[in-house]
Amino acid sequence: MSPTYYLLLSALLFAIGTVGVLVRRNAIVVFMCIELMLNSVNLTLVTFARINGSLGGQVMAFFVMVVAAAEVVVGLAIIMSIFRTRRSASVDDSNLLKY
Amino acid sequence: MLFTDYLFPFELTSALLITAAVGAMVLAYTGRGKGAKRTQREMMVARFRGEHDRPSPLPGPGVFATGDSVATPALLPDGSIAPESLSEIIESTPVAEFERDLNEVADTEAAPDAHAHFGRDGGAKTLTGSDEHEEVRG
Numbered sequence: 232m233s234p235t236y237y238l239l240l241s242a243l244l245f246a247i248g249t250v251g252v253l254v255r256r257n258a259i260v261v262f263m264c265i266e267l268m269l270n271s272v273n274l275t276l277v278t279f280a281r282i283n284g285s286l287g288g289q290v291m292a293f294f295v296m297v298v299a300a301a302e303v304v305v306g307l308a309i310i311m312s313i314f315r316t317r318r319s320a321s322v323d324d325s326n327l328l329k330y
Numbered sequence: 331m332l333f334t335d336y337l338f339p340f341e342l343t344s345a346l347l348i349t350a351a352v353g354a355m356v357l358a359y360t361g362r363g364k365g366a367k368r369t370q371r372e373m374m375v376a377r378f379r380g381e382h383d384r385p386s387p388l389p390g391p392g393v394f395a396t397g398d399s400v401a402t403p404a405l406l407p408d409g410s411i412a413p414e415s416l417s418e419i420i421e422s423t424p425v426a427e428f429e430r431d432l433n434e435v436a437d438t439e440a441a442p443d444a445h446a447h448f449g450r451d452g453g454a455k456t457l458t459g460s461d462e463h464e465e466v467r468g
Contacts, residue, residue, distance in 0.1 A: 286331050293332070297343040301350035308357035315360070 237278040244271035258310045258320045269299045388414045
């Protein structure tokens with residue numbers, strides 16, 4: 232099994248996620264791009280775990296998923312509270328560390 | 331493997347998830363709005379002190395016995411239409427359609443016939459029938 236296509240797809244997804252984080256202004260879209268990057272890394276981990284015949288990469292992917300879930304929960308709550316006070320979900324508007 | 335080699339990280343994920351859930355609740359909680367709920371008495375005192383436009387609620391539409399539609403305006407005691415009872419989003423019934431009701435309120439309409447529910451012919455028959463019955467009995 233050649234890992235080339237998996238790694239190419241993973242690199243493509245990671246690039247899309249990076250460009251999205253850098254370009255987009257909406258905080259929710261930035262969040263989704265971060266998720267995209269995390270999942271492309273998951274794909275890489277699972278690919279290498281499959282090639283090497285060990286389960287370590289899959290376990291690592293599991294932990295990445297758990298951390299991503301926790302991160303998205305807290306992040307969405309933060310975005311929501313910022314939106315409540317600033318009436319905006321743009322990352323450019325939240326330039327203060329206080330409300 | 332998850333339960334042997336990575337047991338401690340696995341337990342850490344549970345702590346992380348619980349912390350994330352609690353943190354989301356803390357961040358997303360808005361509270362019960364401003365201040366405690368006003369009691370009915372405080373509300374009434376505030377209304378009569380003039381903190382609201384009027385002490386009573388707005389007159390409800392459709393108080394005629396002939397129509398309970400929202401399009402029917404309420405009548406003031408002098409027979410005129412209460413403008414607060416008119417809905418802004420619904421076209422109201424034209425005034426000409428409840429001319430009779432207005433006259434009834436103003437006491438210029440002829441009073442309804444007290445024997446109206448007998449009907450013209452049926453009422454007469456009933457009356458004559460009872461008369462005959464009394465004559466037979468007498």
